[in-house]
Amino acid sequence: MGWLLESLNSSLGKKFIMAVTGICLILFLIIHLINNLTLFLGPEVFNNVVKNLETIKPLVRVVEVILLLIFIFHIFNGIRLWIENRQARPERYAVNGSSKNADVFSRTMVQTGSVIFVFLVVHLQTFWYAFNFGSPLTDLHKYYEFVADSFKSYAYSGFYIAAMIILGVHLNHGFQSAFQTFGWNHKKYFSFIKILGAVYSIIMAVGFGSIPVYFLFFYGGN
Amino acid sequence: MSDGRINLKLKIWKQSGPNFPGSFADFEVQVSPDASFLEMLDELNNDLESKGLEPVAFESDCREGICGTCGLVINGQPHGPIPKIATCQLHMRNFKDEDTIWVEPFRAKAFPVVKDLIVKRSAFDKIMYAGGFVSVNTGGVPDANAILIPKEKAAESFDAAACIGCGACVAACKNASAMLFVSAKVSQFALLPQGQPERYERVQKMVKVMDDLGFGSCTNTYACEAECPKGISVRNIARMNRDYFVAKVKSANLEVEV
Structure with missing residues (x-):
C-alpha cells in the first residue's frame, strides 16, 4: 500500500483527491437541489419527501457518513495544498499581476471554499440538526413550515443567498478544474466542459438561492 | 521627453x-x-x-x-x-x-x-536528469520513414518541445508550480514512438523530483500558459496527469527510483 499512499501524497495525487471528492460533491449537490426544489410544490409534497427519507434512515445515515468523509478529505486536502503552495513561494511579489493572467474564480478557491465551510457549519447546525434531532416544528413533521420560518429573517436569508453565489463561483472553477486534473482536456471538448461547468454553477446558485428569496419575498402572504 | x-x-x-x-x-x-x-x-x-x-x-x-x-x-x-x-x-x-x-x-x-534579478534555476536541470531524455543506443542512421510518425503528432510534440525552460510558468503560478515545464518535457517524448519504452517510468520520476524540489501543486489557474513565452498549452499538464495516474495503476514497480 506504500505506493498508493505515496502516489496520493504527490502533488498530482493531492490534486486527484481534490478532483474526485469535488466531483462527488458536485453530484451530491444535484440530488440535494432536486430535493430542495420540492419546496416549491407546497408543504404537503415537501413534508412527504422528508418523511419518506425518514423511512430509509439507515441508508441515509450511511450516505451521510460517506459524505462527511468526502467533505473532510476535500477540506483537509484543500487546506494542506494551500499551505504547501504558499510555502513554495516564501517571498511574495511586490506587484501582484495575477489578475492579468488568471481568472478570479481560479485564484480564490481557498477563500470561496472557506466561506462555503462557514455556511456548511451554519447550515448543518440549523437545518440538519433540526430535521434529525428535532425542534418544535419538525417534531410535528412540519418541515416546510420550519424552512419558511427560518427564512423569515433577512440576515439569515441574506447570508444564504450570498453563500450560494460564492458556491457558484467555487463550482465554476472546480468543475472544469476536475476534468483538467483527470487529464480530460481535449481540444474539441474542453470548451464545452467549461460552458457546462458554468451552466451547472449558475443552476446551483440560482436553484439553491431561489429558496430563501422565495420565502423572504413571495411567501409572506400565507 | x-x-x-x-x-x-x-x-x-x-x-x-x-x-x-x-x-x-x-x-x-x-x-x-x-x-x-x-x-x-x-x-x-x-x-x-x-x-x-x-x-x-x-x-x-x-x-x-x-x-x-x-x-x-x-x-x-x-x-x-x-x-x-x-x-x-x-x-x-x-x-x-x-x-x-x-x-x-x-x-x-x-x-x-x-543576486539582484538572477535566480538559480538548476532545479529544472535536476528534473531533466530524472527523465528528460530517451536512453537508447542510437546505432546506425535509420532509413527514412522507417518509423512512421503522423504529421499532427510530430507537430504536437514539437509544440511541447518548444519550451525553452525559462521558468516563467513557475514565476507566474500563484503556487510556484512547475507543472507546465515538466508536462511539456514529459509530453514531447510521450507523443513520439521513441519515447514510448520509458513513457510511464519517466513521468513518475520527473514528478517525484519536481515534488522533492519544493515546487507547488497545480490549481489550474492557467496563468502559466498565459505567461509562457512559447505558448505551451496546459493540455500538456492534462496529458502528464493522465500518464501519471495510468503509470501508478499499471506500473509493477512499487518504488520510484530516481
Missing part, C-alpha cells in the same frame, strides 16, 4: 546574495522606445558603472527569445505585459513616458535568488 526618448522610473529588486534580505532600489532612466528591456538595463548599468556604482545583476544570453536565460517579473508579470515573448523581446515602446516599472526576480522556493 527629448528626441522621442521616454522617461521611466524603475523600482528594481536589489539583493546582494541568497541569504541576504533584499529591497527595491529606485532608478530614473531616459530611454529610446526602440530599445529592448535588456538594452535599457544595459544603459542603466553603463551609467551606474561610469559613476562608480554597482550595476544591477541580471541574466541574458541569446537576446532573441530562444535560450530562456533572461527572465524578469515586470509589473507582476513574468517577461512583462506582452504575451508570448521573452524579456529580451520586450521593447520600451510598450511603456509610456513617466511610467513606473517594477522589476523583480522570479520568486519561488525552488528558484533561490543568486
Whole structure:
C-alpha cells in the first residue's frame, strides 16, 4: 500500500483527491437541489419527501457518513495544498499581476471554499440538526413550515443567498478544474466542459438561492 | 521627453546574495522606445558603472527569445505585459513616458535568488536528469520513414518541445508550480514512438523530483500558459496527469527510483 499512499501524497495525487471528492460533491449537490426544489410544490409534497427519507434512515445515515468523509478529505486536502503552495513561494511579489493572467474564480478557491465551510457549519447546525434531532416544528413533521420560518429573517436569508453565489463561483472553477486534473482536456471538448461547468454553477446558485428569496419575498402572504 | 526618448522610473529588486534580505532600489532612466528591456538595463548599468556604482545583476544570453536565460517579473508579470515573448523581446515602446516599472526576480522556493534579478534555476536541470531524455543506443542512421510518425503528432510534440525552460510558468503560478515545464518535457517524448519504452517510468520520476524540489501543486489557474513565452498549452499538464495516474495503476514497480 506504500505506493498508493505515496502516489496520493504527490502533488498530482493531492490534486486527484481534490478532483474526485469535488466531483462527488458536485453530484451530491444535484440530488440535494432536486430535493430542495420540492419546496416549491407546497408543504404537503415537501413534508412527504422528508418523511419518506425518514423511512430509509439507515441508508441515509450511511450516505451521510460517506459524505462527511468526502467533505473532510476535500477540506483537509484543500487546506494542506494551500499551505504547501504558499510555502513554495516564501517571498511574495511586490506587484501582484495575477489578475492579468488568471481568472478570479481560479485564484480564490481557498477563500470561496472557506466561506462555503462557514455556511456548511451554519447550515448543518440549523437545518440538519433540526430535521434529525428535532425542534418544535419538525417534531410535528412540519418541515416546510420550519424552512419558511427560518427564512423569515433577512440576515439569515441574506447570508444564504450570498453563500450560494460564492458556491457558484467555487463550482465554476472546480468543475472544469476536475476534468483538467483527470487529464480530460481535449481540444474539441474542453470548451464545452467549461460552458457546462458554468451552466451547472449558475443552476446551483440560482436553484439553491431561489429558496430563501422565495420565502423572504413571495411567501409572506400565507 | 527629448528626441522621442521616454522617461521611466524603475523600482528594481536589489539583493546582494541568497541569504541576504533584499529591497527595491529606485532608478530614473531616459530611454529610446526602440530599445529592448535588456538594452535599457544595459544603459542603466553603463551609467551606474561610469559613476562608480554597482550595476544591477541580471541574466541574458541569446537576446532573441530562444535560450530562456533572461527572465524578469515586470509589473507582476513574468517577461512583462506582452504575451508570448521573452524579456529580451520586450521593447520600451510598450511603456509610456513617466511610467513606473517594477522589476523583480522570479520568486519561488525552488528558484533561490543568486543576486539582484538572477535566480538559480538548476532545479529544472535536476528534473531533466530524472527523465528528460530517451536512453537508447542510437546505432546506425535509420532509413527514412522507417518509423512512421503522423504529421499532427510530430507537430504536437514539437509544440511541447518548444519550451525553452525559462521558468516563467513557475514565476507566474500563484503556487510556484512547475507543472507546465515538466508536462511539456514529459509530453514531447510521450507523443513520439521513441519515447514510448520509458513513457510511464519517466513521468513518475520527473514528478517525484519536481515534488522533492519544493515546487507547488497545480490549481489550474492557467496563468502559466498565459505567461509562457512559447505558448505551451496546459493540455500538456492534462496529458502528464493522465500518464501519471495510468503509470501508478499499471506500473509493477512499487518504488520510484530516481
